[in-house]
Amino acid sequence: MAEESLFRGVISFMDKIGVYDIILPFLLVFTIIFAVLEKTKILGIDKIDGKDYPKKNLDAMVAFVTAFLVIASTQLVSVINQMMANVVLLLILGVCFLMLVGVFFGDKEFTLKDFPVWTQTFMILMFVGIVAIFLNAMDWLKYIFALFKYWNEDWAAGIIMMIVLLGFIIYVTRDSSPKKEGGDKK
Numbered sequence: 001m002a003e004e005s006l007f008r009g010v011i012s013f014m015d016k017i018g019v020y021d022i023i024l025p026f027l028l029v030f031t032i033i034f035a036v037l038e039k040t041k042i043l044g045i046d047k048i049d050g051k052d053y054p055k056k057n058l059d060a061m062v063a064f065v066t067a068f069l070v071i072a073s074t075q076l077v078s079v080i081n082q083m084m085a086n087v088v089l090l091l092i093l094g095v096c097f098l099m100l101v102g103v104f105f106g107d108k109e110f111t112l113k114d115f116p117v118w119t120q121t122f123m124i125l126m127f128v129g130i131v132a133i134f135l136n137a138m139d140w141l142k143y144i145f146a147l148f149k150y151w152n153e154d155w156a157a158g159i160i161m162m163i164v165l166l167g168f169i170i171y172v173t174r175d176s177s178p179k180k181e182g183g184d185k186k
Helices: 002-016 019-040 056-072 074-102 117-137 141-149 153-173
Strands: 045-048 051-054
Touching: 002 019, 019 056, 019 074, 051 056, 056 074, 074 117, 117 141
Parallel strands: none
Antiparallel strands: 045 051
């Protein structure tokens, strides 16, 4: 119990000194902006021994200023923190889905080809289960069930018609040409 409160105290201390609201968003924005500027070489290049190098000093300065402007806005920092939490949650859900699907593959490579329909059906059911767990954890499931509470014949007919129309559009626009095996190199 003492260790738990000690670690909570460390997290609380880091929050008080601004690690989550200032330092981490600053580092994230700086790193992303700097990487984009380095990759695109928008601010120019230096030729050294016949090789092109991005102007690191300009890239770093622009990334530094941009990151400071972002952390100056509490609204932007709040959006970044919320977005990154959701991205990590989505990543964790993806890994959980892959672990559940991996049960059917053993030591084989992950692919949907050459597997029986029942295996693919179980994978789809696991995906639906992961989505339901996510929605329940975010407390959104009650809002989805609330939508069904007020359904009547008009809603049902409208949704069935949209599904039929979507199926028809997919059927008409699908590529019916046979797939070529191997690559033609010309």
